[in-house]
Amino acid sequence: MRVKEGNKELDIKEAAIRVFAESGFHKAKIAKIAELANVAAGSVYLYYKNKEDILDRIFLDLWKELYENTKAIAERSDINPVEKIEYFVDSFFNVFNQKPEMALVFVHEQNQFVKKPSEGLIYYDKFLAQGEFIISQGIETEDFSKNISVKVLRYFILGGVRFVLEHWAKAPDDYTLVAIRENLKAFLTKGLSS
Amino acid sequence: MRVKEGNKELDIKEAAIRVFAESGFHKAKIAKIAELANVAAGSVYLYYKNKEDILDRIFLDLWKELYENTKAIAERSDINPVEKIEYFVDSFFNVFNQKPEMALVFVHEQNQFVKKPSEGLIYYDKFLAQGEFIISQGIETEDFSKNISVKVLRYFILGGVRFVLEHWAKAPDDYTLVAIRENLKAFLTKGLSS
Amino acid sequence: MRVKEGNKELDIKEAAIRVFAESGFHKAKIAKIAELANVAAGSVYLYYKNKEDILDRIFLDLWKELYENTKAIAERSDINPVEKIEYFVDSFFNVFNQKPEMALVFVHEQNQFVKKPSEGLIYYDKFLAQGEFIISQGIETEDFSKNISVKVLRYFILGGVRFVLEHWAKAPDDYTLVAIRENLKAFLTKGLSS
Amino acid sequence: MRVKEGNKELDIKEAAIRVFAESGFHKAKIAKIAELANVAAGSVYLYYKNKEDILDRIFLDLWKELYENTKAIAERSDINPVEKIEYFVDSFFNVFNQKPEMALVFVHEQNQFVKKPSEGLIYYDKFLAQGEFIISQGIETEDFSKNISVKVLRYFILGGVRFVLEHWAKAPDDYTLVAIRENLKAFLTKGLSS
DNA sequence: TATGAATGAGGTTTCATTCAT
């Protein structure tokens, strides 16, 4: 048994990611999370208000990180929109690079997460806005076709990425994340191009 | 004897689609489904083995219809791969055209559905195979780039479509399905092109 | 399928005996009884008030028959109490001779049956009274020991017979009913003797 | 932490005995057992896997105690088989002496109990084997008649005892257990004698 | 802060019984 010295809050969150990935939020049991975190079931409630709060804070971490990793990209003036899209996609995949389980939680519980207001949701919206902004820039610079609906595209791309991620997370050996993202970058820039 | 009047099996299925769309499968209550179907709770079990069976048969209907609507397209020789992709996308969207709730069920419960073998899953696989086949054809005819990974793309496209559908289903007035599919068709054919 | 011409009431009763023997009263399903009786489930209620009523009438038949088969024995003056006991036991076993299933119902549901007043219960009491009467006679004639408690013995004997019957009914090949009853007769008459 | 006070496991088992005796296993409600045990319904499942498990462990206790109380008797060499039978019967009745309700559970649910393998069943079989062994010994020493079928007798005796117990448990005032067992001992030894 | 025993609300499912035909 690992000596309990460290950060129980984090231990619980990480255990929860594993359990949510395995069973989905609804079937996940607090008792199992507590066990994996080497903590008593009751202790979970010292750090989290309830089960849903754990999920919320997992997503807060995720979208905050994604937002912060990508906000610099949108603002850069030394690269063109095509390159921005490429970096943007890279950033996104990097987050999941060594966390297949987080990818599954993202894919399966994002709906649950989006349903109600939360701090994490703000970062999620900001993240989407950045993607949208990059595409808009590209349309202005005529790098991208002006006939595309930014609104439609941003969901399409995010959804596509989600689904690909899911399959990668379930069978990481079928194709590498690097291969996936190169494919997507090529596909996206061609698809967007004017 | 009391004779079947109307079609309770269908009533229940349609009620279930509404409830699953609203609450998700896990939170959905049989009592609520029965109420919407104007049927006693116990009657649900005359037509469906259990709650999961309802979901299975909803997905069976969906993928069977999608498969059957699209199988002719893949086999046609009078149109080129680009047109096939366009028809394929059209077919897909047509199914949801007047069933926003079905789109939500599809989006939210597809994971659940894919997890275990079922008759519907066979049609789902066949459907995916058709999409994959069309793209492969296009690569052969050099209409599509030979650098794309069919495997990655097929999930990307399906996932993207799923997510777009979800947002449309939640707020059908923001953009019409027709607008969405025209956007996607343009984006896809460009993205795939060689 | 047997042509339904005959006695549905009887068909149902016989089906019920089989099902009660197999599953016990509580787990027995009306649907299964109806199926074995080649009758619709609802039809059962044309002939029997409810599930319990079927059991009651099965036991009524049983105890009425046992009572009527044995009442002549108690009254005979040409044989002594020892012989009466022997005939009494013979009569009892004869009823089950070719109905192992009835024996199981008797053994398992007798409790249920005794709990509430019914016509069958009257015959059951009369039957016990006859056995008691024969033993009392034997005590008077000094064939049987005067130290025995008739009350205790009559339950002991009936209970013993019940349990032996049960094991015979479950595995009729282990020992024949004839062998059983000869053993018991010998045991009883010796046990009772003065 | 909230600490186990008293012995809830035992409280529940004793409450269950009362409820099973009153209503029989199938009609017994967990809610009622929990109420009598002064425990929340859910707490029952902290100590017992399910309803059946409660019954199993009641019978395990019973047959283990009976087995352990009687195993010394069979092995003794200082008393003859007739005395062994007497002690054996005494032991048996002693267990129920101040637990009329346990006697009812035994009588009503023994069938249920015997149907499936369990730890208690092992003790039950051992107990029966001991009774059988004592009788066999008696036959060898010619204290008992060699014409009796041990197999038949062991069930007959157990069954008889069961039924007598039942009537005693339902109306303990009609005759004392002591009177019953003296009667039976006399009856048995005479019945068995050569 | 930490525990884990205790709680009790809540939902799926079964099945005896009813009743329209």
Add this chain to the structure above:
DNA sequence: TATGAATGAAACCTCATTCAT
């Protein structure tokens, strides 16, 4: 008399959450 579709009450069990220590 006969049917069998429809009913709906009832109960086991799970598990998130609480709380005494």
